[in-house]
Structure formats: structure tokens, C-alpha cells
Amino acid sequence: MPSIASHIGRRELRAAGLCYLAIIALGLWSELFVRGQLVVAGDAAATAQRIAAHPQLWRLGILADLLMQVLDLPVIVVLWRLLRPVNETLALTATGLNLVQTAVLVGNRVQLLAPLELLATSAFPPGQREALAMLAVHLHGQGFGIGLIFFGFACVIRGALIAASGVLPRLLGGLLVLAGxxxxxxxxxLLLAPDIAKWLFPTVLLPAFFGELLFALWLTAGRPLRVME
Incomplete structure (x- = not known):
């Protein structure tokens, strides 16, 4: 690596960490306290009834999801700056994968608007409207899983770069690899063996939650770094 020193400022790290923590909080809120409360697994009629009774809450959940994707961008930029000196090609690859994930998830949010539109129309019989609304919710979950494939690879690459940096905590790198x-x-x-996925979820995602949370907290601590570019 060339011997030009670059300073990653305390404020940049802290800002990225706060954005990361906000992403985690918004994701938990929209998934657990919006969709978790309104979507009844295997019951299209009950799900449609709850969404129709709380349309504003459903919309707020969508807004929280979109804010997550907006906050992704400053985190992606700071992580690119942080890890580029370790291996520019791999850091850029992780950045590209993360951007693909963000784009996929933004487009996927349209699926969550479909239940509101379907339940407000009289073009279909009630039972068909409910079934189509539930299908849209299910497809959103599938799209979310597709997006996380790109993010999973990004986490593995970033974790490996952190572990190899010699500057950043190796433990954080290992946890991020495990998260990915x-x-x-x-x-x-989810894509290849849905029955197994139902058995794995949500336990399989606990390492991802703790790994990302600890990484976000470390960034928020804002410890200034000098790395070599």
C-alpha cells in the first residue's frame, strides 16, 4: 500500500454509527411492531382486517423501511473510506453489493403498498382481495430475502477486511463475517428450502443482529483512526 496517511475522523465514524443504530432500530420497529402485529401467518382474512383497520400504521412501517435505505448511504460511504486502504478492490466490491441490496429493498417496498390498494378496491371479491394482499406481503418477504443475499456477501467481505487490517478489532471482523x-x-x-427456513427463523439471524449491533456501537464510539492508503 502507498504510504499516504489518511485520517478517518471521529465525527465521521460517530455519524455512521448513529445511522447504523437508527437502521437497526427502524428495522426492528417496522418488522416486529408493525408487520409483526398486523400480519397473521397463514390467515389472509385476519391480516387484511388488521391492515384495513390500521392503514396509517402500515404506511408508517413502509416509511421507516425507506428511511433505513436512505441511512444506508452514509454508512456505505464511510465503510468504503474505512476499508479501502486494506484492499481497494474488495472494499469496492462490498460497496457495490451493498448498493445492489439497497436498490433491491427500495423497489421491494412497492409490494407493501399493494395490500392497501387491493383492500381499497371493489374490483375483486373480498376473499380474492384478501388472498392477493397476503400474497403481496409474502412476496415482500421473498424480495427481502433476495436483497439480504447481496448484503450477506458484503458483510463477509467487510468482516474479512476488518480482521486483516491490523488496525481494526479482529473480533468485530469475525462477528461481521458471522453476521453475513x-x-x-x-x-x-428461504429460497431453496422454505420449510427449513421456517424452522431456522428467527434464531439464525441472532448472530447477524448482535454482530451488526456491536459494530454499530463501535463506530458510534468514534475512535479516530489512521490507516494507510
Missing amino acids: LAYLLNSFA
């Missing part, structure tokens, strides 16, 4: 592998296992199971 958990995302990949969950997503591939």
Missing part, C-alpha cells in the same frame, strides 16, 4: 453467513444461510434457505 447468517444472512446468507437464512436467504438461501
